[in-house]
Amino acid sequence: MTDALFSRIDEKRDDLIALTQDLVRIPTLNPPGQFYREICDFLQARLEPRGFTCTLIRAVGAPGDSEAYPRWNIVARRDGTRPGDCVHFNSHTDVVEVGQGWTRDPFGGELDGDKIYGRGTCDMKGGLAASIIAAEAFIELHPDFAGAIEISGTADEESGGYGGVAHLAKEGWFAPDRVQHVIIPEPLQKDRICLGHRGGWWAEIETKGEIAHGSMPFLGDCAIRHMGAVIDAFENRLYPAMAERRTEMPVVPAEARQSTLNINSIHGGEAETPDYTGLPAPCVPDSCRMIIDRRFLIEERYDDVRGEVIGLLEDLKATRPRFDYSIRDLNRIDPSMTEKTAPVVSTVHQAIHDVLGTAPSYIASPGSYDQKHIDRIGKLKNCIAYGPGVLELAHKPDEWIGVTDMLDSAKVMARSLQTLLLP
Ligand SMILES: [Zn+2]
Numbered sequence: 001m002t003d004a005l006f007s008r009i010d011e012k013r014d015d016l017i018a019l020t021q022d023l024v025r026i027p028t029l030n031p032p033g034q035f036y037r038e039i040c041d042f043l044q045a046r047l048e049p050r051g052f053t054c055t056l057i058r059a060v061g062a063p064g065d066s067e068a069y070p071r072w073n074i075v076a077r078r079d080g081t082r083p084g085d086c087v088h089f090n091s092h093t094d095v096v097e098v099g100q101g102w103t104r105d106p107f108g109g110e111l112d113g114d115k116i117y118g119r120g121t122c123d124m125k126g127g128l129a130a131s132i133i134a135a136e137a138f139i140e141l142h143p144d145f146a147g148a149i150e151i152s153g154t155a156d157e158e159s160g161g162y163g164g165v166a167h168l169a170k171e172g173w174f175a176p177d178r179v180q181h182v183i184i185p186e187p188l189q190k191d192r193i194c195l196g197h198r199g200g201w202w203a204e205i206e207t208k209g210e211i212a213h214g215s216m217p218f219l220g221d222c223a224i225r226h227m228g229a230v231i232d233a234f235e236n237r238l239y240p241a242m243a244e245r246r247t248e249m250p251v252v253p254a255e256a257r258q259s260t261l262n263i264n265s266i267h268g269g270e271a272e273t274p275d276y277t278g279l280p281a282p283c284v285p286d287s288c289r290m291i292i293d294r295r296f297l298i299e300e301r302y303d304d305v306r307g308e309v310i311g312l313l314e315d316l317k318a319t320r321p322r323f324d325y326s327i328r329d330l331n332r333i334d335p336s337m338t339e340k341t342a343p344v345v346s347t348v349h350q351a352i353h354d355v356l357g358t359a360p361s362y363i364a365s366p367g368s369y370d371q372k373h374i375d376r377i378g379k380l381k382n383c384i385a386y387g388p389g390v391l392e393l394a395h396k397p398d399e400w401i402g403v404t405d406m407l408d409s410a411k412v413m414a415r416s417l418q419t420l421l422l423p
Contacts, residue, residue: 004141005137005141005411005415005418006355006411008137009133009134009137009407009410009411009414012133012136012410013403016129016130016133016406016407016410017116017403019046019129019132019133020109020125020126020129020401021109022109023042023093023120023125023128024107024108024109024116024118024119024120024125025107025109025118026038026039026042027095027107028093028095028120029094029095029098029119030094030095030155030156030158030159031064031159032064032068032069033069033071033094033155033156033159033163036070036072036073036093036094036155037056037070039153040056040072040073040093040153043074043076043153044056044076047076047151048076050136051078052076052077052151053076053077053078053079054074054075054077055074055075055076055077056073057072057073057074057075057167057168057173058070058071058072059073059156059162059163059164062162062163062166062167063159063160063162063163064156064159064163065163071155071163071167072155073154073155073167073168074153075150075152075168076151076152077149077150078135078139078149079147079148080144080145080146080149080421081144081145081146082144082145082146082147083146083147084145084146084148084423085146085147085148085180085181085421086147086148086150086178086179086180086181087147087148087149087150087182087183087416087417087420087421088149088150088152088174088179088181088182089128089131089134089149089151089152089182089183089185089413090152090154090183090184090370090374091124091125091128091131091151091152091153091154091184091185092124092153092154092155092156092164092165092370093125093128093153093154094155094156094157094158094159095119095120095123095125095158096119096123096158096395098119098397099395099397100397101398102397102398103398104117105118106118106119109121111403114402115400115402115403116400116401116403117398117399117400118399118400120399121389121399121400121401122187122391122393122394122399122400122401123389123393123395124185124186124187124387124389124394126387126401126405126406127185127186127187127387127388127389127409128151128153128185129406130185130387130388130406130407130409130410130413131151131183131185131413133406133410134410134411134413134414134417135149135151135413135414135417137410137414138414138417138418138421142418142421142422145417145421145422146421146422146423147180149417150179152165152168152173154168154370157369160331161370161372161373164370165370166370166373166377169373169377169378170377173378174373174374174378174379175378175380176379179378179380180380181343181347181383181420182344182374182380182382182383182384183348183383183384183385183413184369184370184383184384184385184386184387185385185387185388185409186369186385186387187387187388187389187390187391187393187394188363188365188385188386188387188389188391189388189389189390189405190356190388190405190408190409190412191352191356191358191360191361192361192362192363192386193345193348193360193361193362193385193386194362194365194384194385194386195249195250195337195338195340195345195364195384196249196298196336196337196338196364196365196371197333197335197336197364197365197366197367197368197369198247198249198251198256198295198366199295199297199298199300199302199305199332199335199372200293200296200331200367200368201293201294201296201302201305201306201329201331201332201333202264202291202292202293202294202330202331202332203306203327203328203329203330204291204292204327204328204330205290205292205313205325205326205327206223206287206288206289206290206325206328207224207226207227207268207287207288207323207325208221208286208324208325208326209221209222209223209224209225209226209284209285209286209287209288209322210284210322211284211286212284213282214281214282214283214284215282217284219284220283220284220286221284221286221322222284222285223268223285223286223288224268224269224285226320226322226324226325227266227268227288227290229316229320230312230313230316231263233312233313233315233316234261234263237312238261238308238309238312239261241308242258242259242260242261243258243259245258245259245297245299245300246258247297247298247299248298248299249297249298249335249337249364250361250362250363251363251365251366252363252364253366256295258297259294259297259300259305260294260295260366261292261293261294261295262292262293262295263291263292263293264291264292265291266290266291267288267289268285268288269281269283269285269288270283270285291330295367296335297335298336302332302334309327310327313327333368333372334372334375334376335372336368336371336374336375336376336383337364338371338375338381338382338383339381340362342381342384343382343420344382344384344416345362347416347420348360348384348416350415350419351412351413351415351419352412354412354415355408355411355412356408369385371383371384371385386412387409388401388402388408388409389402
């Protein structure tokens with residue numbers, strides 16, 4: 001049975017290549033979030049003749065949704081002949097900007113040896129194509145399967161997923177009574193299972209001062225010096241405290257197995273207009289703003305993470321003359337981690353063993369992806385990221401996906417369907 005499945009997928013090699021190329025040639029750049037409808041129509045035209053019922057869902061009112069750039073999503077469902085679990089493959093259809101440094105056509109889908117080049121090949125149209133080939137091969141061999149297979153193509157993962165998976169989750173598409181297993185074919189490598197990701201909190205901190213003539217700074221109050229005190233507090237108190245906190249999550253790279261804080265930007269004083277030269281600079285700045293990006297662990301609570309920073313700011317307010325601040329929350333991502341004992345994890349684990357002959361490693365992502373919405377909004381815990389591609393190639397120039405890797409991953413996905421849908 002297994003051999004027949006694997007050779008069926010090998011026979012689909014040319015189809016897999018052509019499908020990946022077709023997907024890459026639809027330039028679903030985000031921003032602005034374009035051609036979402038076109039890629040949904042393409043997926044519908046592909047999957048409907050193969051027995052899938054397709055629903056197109058626009059995330060009306062979601063951030064970024066507009067008449068010019070509507071946030072379209074597709075959920076394609078193929079029911080089996082008997083009751084059973086539903087296995088859902090979720091891929092985002094958006095790709096990031098092209099950037100500089102390409103030697104290949106970013107939307108050409110050029111095949112060279114074992115590699116297909118283009119923006120989104122690795123992240124993650126190659127994974128989407130692999131999941132489609134896996135489902136089709138499985139259905140051809142086992143038309144009498146139990147349960148259901150769903151394949152979704154969703155918008156805006158690269159900008160937070162609010163017009164994509166978050167919207168679908170709010171509308172109940174990932175409710176545990178209709179979907180039981182979710183595999184997100186993000187490019188985490190064909191021999192690794194990604195159990196989840198860290199959380200994140202972005203905020204803007206502003207320190208206040210008082211404007212005065214720069215020749216008499218004692219008549220004003222320098223907001224940048226106050227921000228210096230904030231950074232000092234971070235260096236002396238926050239960074240050492242965060243370094244102590246280790247996570248049980250198998251985050252790669254291992255340096256990210258602790259809490260981290262990045263200071264994204266800082267700005268105080270005169271506005272930097274395009275023709276800014278640095279002169280004249282006659283004033284004491286009355287405002288300084290800093291954006292922070294705090295990534296936190298599954299073991300930490302959002303309120304504590306936020307409270308820790310506010311505690312430092314309040315301490316400064318109590319001890320430093322004229323210190324005042326405001327803080328504005330910009331974004332919140334809750335961490336997510338699926339248990340290793342979850343059915344989808346053990347199933348894919350065994351499938352990787354069957355296909356590659358090696359035990360997979362478990363990892364977690366230092367950043368995030370759409371699992372957060374499936375977990376936190378959809379309340380579905382049985383979810384992993386598993387798919388072909390080298391994560392380090394994502395968002396890079398000359399991004400590519402390996403055809404062999406896609407075939408192997410498709411075999412793992414199809415083998416997982418055998419385990420879950422052939423009771
Ligand atoms: Zn991605």
